[in-house]
Amino acid sequence: MKIAVMGMGVAGSYLMARLKDSEHDVTGYERMREENHDSICAWGTIKPVLTEFCKKTGRDFNDFLIHDGKNMHVKMNNDVKFDIGLKGLCTYDKLALIKDFIKDSKVIYGEAPKLEELEKEYDMIVDCTGFHRVYLPKLKEDFFLPTYEYKVEYEDKVPYDDFYIEPFPGMSGYFWYFPLGEKYAHIGAGDYNKQHIKATDDFLKKHGGKVLKTKGRPIRLATPDRCKPYYSGKVVGVGESIGTVYALLGEGIIPSMQCVDIFLENMHDFKAYEKAVEEHYKVYAKVFNFVRAKIHKDFSFLKALPDFIAIFRYMKKNEDRFGMNIKIADLMKVAKA
Template sequence: MKIAVVGIGVAGAYLMNRLSDDHDNQVVGFERMPQDQHDAVCAWATCENVMAGLAKNCGLNFDDYVLHDGQHMIVDLGSKDSVDIKLRGMVSYDKLRLIQDMIKGTEIKFGRAPRKDELEPDFDIIIDSTGFHRNYLPRVGNEMWIPCVQYKVRYQPGKEPFDDFYLKSFPSMSGYFWYFPLGNGYAHIGAGDFMKNHNHFVDEFLNKYDCEVIKKVGRPVRLTPPASCEPFTDGKKSVGVGESIGTVYPLLGEGIIPSTWCAELFIRNMHDMRAYREAVLEKFKIYSLVFKFIQLKIAGKFRMVRHGMDMLKIYQHMKSEEERYGMEVRMADMLKVSRI
């Protein structure tokens, strides 16, 4: 089969690596950014417990990419109140180098974002892994997204604001500020806020803690879950994988692992789009419940009597998947962070 993979982020790089291993496939990747500007835009925190296996699928050792092994994460709730969450595998890692190593030896055409009608005559399948842009699929109506900004910064030795992961929760769970250590004085700081106040808080943090700004990036993140991002195909040759079909966990805004999982589901079901759709909807079923919870909180419509059972289901899901999320999950912490 002749396969085009458009968008070489987490999902696209994984697909290039795995699909190119099958000599029955002719796989070509397309990335709109030039090769010398290619970057891993979103935050570089993930769970080593899961990523180790996914990297191994690509013939790589995830330990080689870990920059900081988290032990605890402070969630600042304001008014001198906070939650200290014990971490169990959450790390920051060199995301760009992992992507680059995944695509080594594959055919990538950088600096190109071809139109769908340019690709259709030459390819049997066009994989849309363009993330938020969803360039090759029908538009999603009434979707929800959150604007984000992130800086890579460097602090003088001993001048780092925190020695481990730090989050500041915004009111009504509209978003949060993050500080992720990258080792050797480097860190990612950034924020996303549905109310669009994220830039103000990041600017205050940059003014408070002196640092050298290495890079600034910004992008929106889709929170709409897969069940609300259909169709996953255009009914012809294009099919979505990753964030283009909503594989971001809405409570955390985290898409690295879910998008890679989605890429693996596509590989297993690439000859049966109905089976692929069903596998995606089943795998990410809980995301719809989490999305509803976030919408209610932001709108100020969450009521414990009416919606408490939904929150209990979310807690039970995360508690049973502590190894996947890389943190200890406690109901008391969830209630506190949710301001309930």
């Protein structure tokens, strides 16, 4: 087939690398110019999981690793502080890996062709445009958080030696500090109540540092069950365009790459792809309902208890996937804040 992959972010670039030696004729499109091509949002992921993804493309994830986490420092809005032991959570050079994934592929930069043009030329159009979902029908009802982030350089001592997060009241989002080596960090926040810029600027004012880059984008929390259709005509969505963000953490890197693998297993049968996506991400709906109820102040712990237990069991069973020690006491602190 002749395939167009739209958007060279996490999902699109990984898909390009996986299709590189296939029998298909694949062209990637990126609306940014090549010199401006960037990766929006923080560079946190789980080392063992990314290692396996990279192996599938003949790459060594260690070539892109920046910081291996040991503990995540957490401060709740009621001043409760605790540490979560980490087992794989790390930061990596996300942009460098994206560029490496597509370096030997045909990619057209600075263009976002109209759907009508693409349909004339290609047999399949894969929408990896993330939040914008450019080539799929618009969602009837979306749910997203605005985010804002600085890449900061510190002259002397960095504020924290490891990961640090500060959830906002009512689980409306959180502030993050992600270390990027000895002198650098990503600091930023996402917040439904739009306090994300203030929180980031307050941290910068308190701890100092030189701002090297400023980034901002919305992140979709609406889950796959709310993001249909996954396909329309020749177009099929992969990654955040169909809602593959884990709402409790705002994490989309691994879920989007998992979605690529699911797509590759079912790319010749869109109905089978839809069914596989629904099965893989079904717990995400419980997570979303839990978080949305907190944000909208429509939360009853007793009503939410079955979902809470399901979320805990899912994360506990998949500790290696989430890169941290999952304790019910820690989840309770977050849920009750």
